[in-house]
Amino acid sequence: MTDVRAPAGPPRLPFPGGRPAEPPSLYLRLRRECPVSRVRMPSGDLGWLVTRYKDARFALSDRRLSKAALTEPGAPRIRPGVLPPGLLFTTDPPEHTVLRTRATAALTRTRIGTLRPAVGQIARDLADTLGPRGEADLVADFARPLAMRVMCRLLGVPLGDRERFAHWAEAVLAVDGHGSGEVERAQRDLMAYTAALVAARAAAPSDDLVSALARDGDDATAVSLAxxxxVTGYETMVAAVANAVLTLLTRGGLPAPWPTDPRALIEELLRLGTFGDALRTRRAIADVTVGGVTVPAGDVVLVSLASANRDETVFTAPDRLLPGRTPRHLAFGHGAHYCPGARLARMELEAGLRCLAGRLPGLRPAMAPEEVVPRAGSAERPPERLPVRWDPPGGASGSGRGGGAV
Structure with a gap:
């Protein structure tokens, strides 16, 4: 019989074990035995971890669990550095409502639709460059450049600055592996650069998102949103593409031909852990009961979307890839902080996977799945490396699986 007892003392995040797109097995134990449990965060501070679907939905929508309170002096921290106030993910309504309204107005269905051909072209160019090689690191050679080029195209950022932005994004969202000074310096540099970009677009508008955000003259809000x-658009999409490919490769490969309507497949890939561990944090501003546990005012609550999306009381055979499931997954959150970029993320993920399936035939892993490790310090847990092979033009059919048989 499997031992499902939770550990005696507070376990420390990030939990050991688990591969990219596969949450650590400890989540299963906690869901069964201690679904709202005391944990020690990477900073050393204590928090409460929520692992079940129903409790996650409650915690993500209850107004007594605040995002803004995370920025108060002395608040427990999940990651290095002080969280900057006034951002989309560090505010509560009504301030958050103003920011979200601006974000939603900028990321319209029309804008996303207009961007779709450019995203498809970026993906095709990357795949066509790789095609003759027959092998590559999918993270370094496809997922990262795709995510960065799309964000640069969307926001109007010069491609020559992409390496700086990649560093800033990785540092700002890191939960471990970066010192407080490094994180806060990255935050300052990012905000200073974005402020200059907003000022330039306000003076000379273009067709990019920063110009749209700068049109009403509220520079501070435009800088915050841009x-x-x-940051979030880059880091999450690197994980989205890499983890989705890994999920498919460990379950038979990318569909060929690509589905005419891939929406159900995309949603199932999102549920299975496309954004990695995806911890969402709140701080109690009053005593609140979550899953039968009273969380005192001032304590931090962490919601594991990865665990909630594999809750076996909600999703039958939760580790299997079964498109068309109900209820809805929580990959983009829930409640007031539901991700305003969800439509963009779905479009970019689908475009990237469609291109890989159509242009890199026979795509397969070039290392055993158990050898694929997540990038250290990243909440999204993309693979550090994901070596893959495919059948290059004029090459052998390659029915073998190389070193990555699954």
Missing amino acids: ATFL
Whole structure:
């Protein structure tokens, strides 16, 4: 019989074990035995971890669990550095409502639709460059450049600055592996650069998102939103593409031909852990009961979307890839802080996977799945490396699986 007892003392995040797109097994134990449990965060501070679907939805929508309170002096921290106030993910309604309204107005269905051909072209160019090689690191050679080029195209950021932005994004969102000074310096540099970009677009508008954000003259809000989009849009999409490919490769490969309507497949890939561990944090501003546990005012609550999306009381055979599931997954959150970039993320993920399936035939892993490790310090847990092979033009059919048989 499997031992499902939770550990005696507070376990420390990030939990050991688990591969990219596969949450650590400890989540299963906690869901069964201690679904709202005391944990020690990477900073050393204590928090409460929520692991079940129903409790996650409650915690993500209850107004007594605040995002803004995370920025108060002395608040427990999940990651290095002080969280900057006034951002989309560090505010509560009504301030958050104003920011979200601006974000939603900028990321319209029309804008996303207009961007779709450019995203498809970026993906095709990357795949066509790789095609003759027959092998590559999918993270370094496809997922990262795709995510960065799309964000640069969306926001109007010069491609020559992409390496700086990649560093800033990785540091700002890191939960471990970066010192407080490094994180806060990255935050300052990012905000200063974005402020200059907003000022330039306000003076000479273009067709990019920063110009749209700058049109009403509220520079502070435009800077806040542009910086948020750049950081979260880059890091989450690197994980989205890499983890989705890994998920498919460990379950038979990318569909060929690509589905005419891939929406159900995309949603199932999102549920299975496309954004990695995806911890969402709140701080109690009053005593609140979550899953039968009273969380005192001032304590931090962490919601594991990865665990909630594999809750076996909600999703039958939760580790299997079964498109068309109900209820809805929580990959983009829930409640007031539901991700305003969800439509963009779905479009970019689908475009990237469609291109890989159509242009890199026979795509397969070039290392055993158990050898694929997540990038250290990243909440999104993309693979550090994901070596893959495919059948290059004029090459052998390659029915073998190389070193990555699954």
